[in-house]
Amino acid sequence: MLTLLVGKKLTKLVNDFIALLSRRGFDSPHLHQLRRIVMVAYWVHIPEVIGSIPISASIIMNYIKERCEKCVWYNLDTNLNCTRNFPRTKTTENCKIRMRKKAPWIDAFIKRKEPWQLESIKGWKAMDKKEKMEALDALVNKAKKKAEKKGSKVVIGKGSELPEEFLTIKQEQTGFPLLDSWSQGGFPSGGQISISGEPSVGKTSFALMMAGQYQRQGKVVAFVNYESVLDAKWAQKLGVDTDNLYLWEGEALEDGLDFIERATKESLVDLVIIDSLDAANPRGTLETKKGVEKDIDDDTMALKARAMSKWYPRVSFHFRSNNTTLILIGQHRTNLGGSIAFSSMSGGNARKYADLLYMKLSRIKHSSTSQFLEIGNESVAYKLKITVAKSKYKGLREGDMLETYFFFDRGFNIGFEYVTMALNNLIEDSPLTTTGTSTTYVNVDEEPISLRGSKPATIYAKLQEMGLLNELIDRISID
DSSP, X not given: OXXXXXXXXXXXHHHHHHHHHIIIIIOOHHHHHHHHHHHHIXXXXXXXXXXXXXXXXXXXXXXXXXXXXXXXXXXXXXXXXXXXXXXXXOOTTTOEEOSSTTOOOEEOOOBOOOGGGGHHHHHHHHOOHHHXXXXXXXXXXXXXXXXXXXXXXXXXSOGGGSOGGGTSOOEEOOSOHHHHHHTTSOEEOSSEEEEEESTTSSHHHHHHHHHHHHHHTTOOEEEEESSOOOOHHHHHHTTOOGGGOEEEOOSBHHHHHHHHHHHHHTTOOSEEEEEOGGGOBOHXXXXXXXXXXOOTTSOOTTHHHHHHHHHHHHHHHHHHHTTXXXXXXXEEEEEOOTTSOEEEESSHHHHHHHEEXXXXXXXXXXXXXXXXXXXXXXXXXXXXXXXEEEEOSTTOOTTOEEEEEEETTTBSOXXXXXXXXXXXXXXXXXXXXXXXXXXXXXXXTSOEEEEEOOOHHHHHHHHHHHTOHHHHHHHHHHO
């Protein structure tokens, strides 16, 4: 005990002496080396000289060894007492260290974690697959309860336990055979479909025909009309039940987005149409936060893109969980960035990422045939091209194109589409067949009727004149 007390006093004395020399400008690596020599000489040789009980060196060195082994800096691989190696400051004997010259000495000892603190990690690694799955199930239930307690909705669990809408992107038939065949079963639902194109190409009519199909299935449709040009009579011709169509019109973009968000969260609508995003004005373009009206020349850069970027994360989960579809109609805007001008749709990058399907509509004005479909001497439809700009579902891929006709009196024509598909051998066991120059139709009495020609417009006109078109539609629809 006496040796231990003397050793502590000597240690303090040597440290104070070296500190004094350092303050007077004699700081050198040799001073620290001198301290180590004095300490080792005392703890090892002095006990032997004075003949005391030889416990001083062994007790102290064992204490240092045990203390170092519990330190996080202790290197188990190389069995070193300390892995710190700061120039002129490394002291293994008392675990004191300073980070820079003339800095105060600090305790370098950092206690290692006890074994029981690592049991959970080691136990997890030692689990087999079944035990891990059971533990994970318990964790999933706990996380779900915690989220629900905070008022959040979560869908979590194994694939076999999740709702179908979270395992696959559902498809909704359009009601038009050529579109359904092209898209391999219809367009996606439970997300956003964007439609853009040049003026008067049929964007709103396309969306209204989809609305009519949803209504025929007993579903609820809402129409957010920023353009304020909805023609109810034309919508009825396209198959829309305007009496049961929920129409929203307003001035500010945010008001319409708020209506859609609330209706979608409560699962009140199955289809929402926004016509159009480019016609909507963010509230920031109309007035300031204090309600002061803005002039037309005030800077309102990227307000719409920022509003959409905030809105999409708020509704995307509810679109998917409630299987609500959003059809977003956009107008083409010319971007002049870089050396090439190109057309694009507004809404920022957030809209691009949110699209399940993005289609561009355009009229075919330059082709080997006329851009109009003529029956007799009358133009009844114009040639329309649908191009897929983006697709995140299995039915269509980016770059897919469809050329069809858009009729002036009804939009897409089911009868004409059936005739076109039958002449292109897209319908199995079709009563309408062609040999290249002539066409044969087998009526319900199994009597073949020869029709001269093989072009869809020619055969469609002849079947209509002969009163056989509705019969063909009924027979193919039943099949």
